Amino acid sequence: MTTSSTSDSKPGLHFRSAHRNPYDFAALIAVNPELAEFVRHNEHGIETVDFHNPAAVKALNRALLMHHYGVLFWDIPPGYLCPPVPGRADYLHHAADLLAKSNKGTIPKRVTVLDVGVGANCIYPIIGRSVYGWRFVGSDIDPDALRMARLLVDANPQLKSGLKLRQQTNPADVFDGIIKRDDRFDLTICNPPFHGSSQEAEAAARRKVANLTGQRMANVELNFGGKHHELWCDGGEEYFLATMARQSVRYGHQVAWFSSLVSKVDNVRGLQRELEMCDARRVVVLEMAQGNKVSRVVAWTFLDKEAMAEWRDTRWES
Template identity: 90%
Template sequence: MTITLPAGDGKPGLHFRSLHRERYDFAALIAANPELAEYVRHNEHGIETVDFHNPAAVKALNRALLMHHYGVLFWDIPPGYLCPPVPGRADYLHHAADLLAKSNKGTIPKRATVLDIGVGANCIYPIVGRHVYGWRFVGSDIDADALRMARLIVDANPQLKSGLKLRQQTDAANVFDGIIKRDDRFDLTICNPPFHGSAAEADAAARRKVANLTGQRMANVELNFGGRHHELWCEGGEEYFLATMARQSVRYGHQVAWFSSLVSKVDNVRGLLRELEMCNAKRVITLDMAQGNKISRVVAWTFLDKEAMAEWRDERWDA
């Protein structure tokens, strides 16, 4: 059965529980991270903002948001690594929390354990999820350097040290294989898969993004949100990655309540739904997330039938 859920509370913009629904409070953000001050300017309407084309400005803003809203004591990423926008990442978790609540008599589970596929050097999902919901996380990544940076973030932040374990994926052909252990139980898996199928495709997308932000076309561009090649593209692109995820999820259907992934392209949503039908998923849900004029999509699925989900709820959750 496939269901589409509306975005948030039905109003445009970020999820109603988001801490980012209002304009950025730059005075508070600068107080949390003074380095942000040098990047704040007034736009043509006299409104404070930052140059989102400048990677240093984006990084300073992210650090300020994480320190101010989520109690982070230290946060950094190596040059060139993905620096994803915090509000959008937080929205994914808020919608995922709603999904779990629907399986838990309307209550968001307090003791959920989440697997973050591709935690990256930034650890943003675990940071947000630990602070807002108190969830525990396992973060996997194929990049040893990213995991070393993630370890520094974990060690510097007590809330993460007590609630985030890191695991390295050693085989690029796998998503869950080699990560989910025999005794693991996850209430949710999350993923922001590589969007593109090649370096050339990722570069072309970066050029379009810069042109939209600046009105200029450039031969060489620096991504404002960064991203190493494995964070931006993989062989076969998002479609192939999602298909692999769906097929591998079957083997762990009794160990995971809900699998989920962001999906950037509408056509890939349709492809993933077909794949999950062939995999005999018991329930598939598409979550539309409204962020201004942009709609993002999360597809979630489970192999637990109604009775098995009730048993899972009674064993692990709070309702």
């Protein structure tokens, strides 16, 4: 197994990101007028929104998706995860670079992606369809989330032509029950549940609120929302990633690159050790800088050079 770390871009969002510049609130309000009530000036006189307010975050997300990615309709049920769009876009841009390195430096156009935990928001398929024209399969264990996702598919032509949804009926599985015998995926992506319990998730939310507002609160409402399965699972991120790694072995010939966001540095090392035991051919750590925050994606493949070349010749080259 070979392991490498890449940080090709300068600190900040990916150079292809539509979000590198400050928010253009005039343009965003033009496509989503409800955002206007949440825009204010901070102490430096710069326009912003209150990121502690879930309604403001949701209105901003809707505007970003409409303005930059051509969404006609976007909504999520109360309490569901409303992820920050710029960070999610960065994951896909860095993943596109990874695929390009396996395709003679060119980002493949005919790409099929498995989004593990697509959620009610469909953020990754929306961005991936708009920017790269990729096709997606989205899996989730929550039937209510999938019902909302189907509404988004029906309301947005780019999703209707490029996103299929599958329910994971066993919460203990990641790929088992989802990847079918004839499936071929060029990439899998995932935002795993970060925490090991509801108490751990709530404590993290309190810390986030304290950082945003300078106030400590006993009970908080998550500014980005999130149902329990989106935020925590038994064993936490470490256990989820280990399960993902072990199950990926069975589908190593059906997937070019597996990947997952990893929130904790220790869990990166743990996943690398797990993948070494699973005989992964190559493991790559992608670092994504967003201001002072650094996020990490771990990607791995079971294809050797010859198998990857055959994959490229049969799937990516016209």
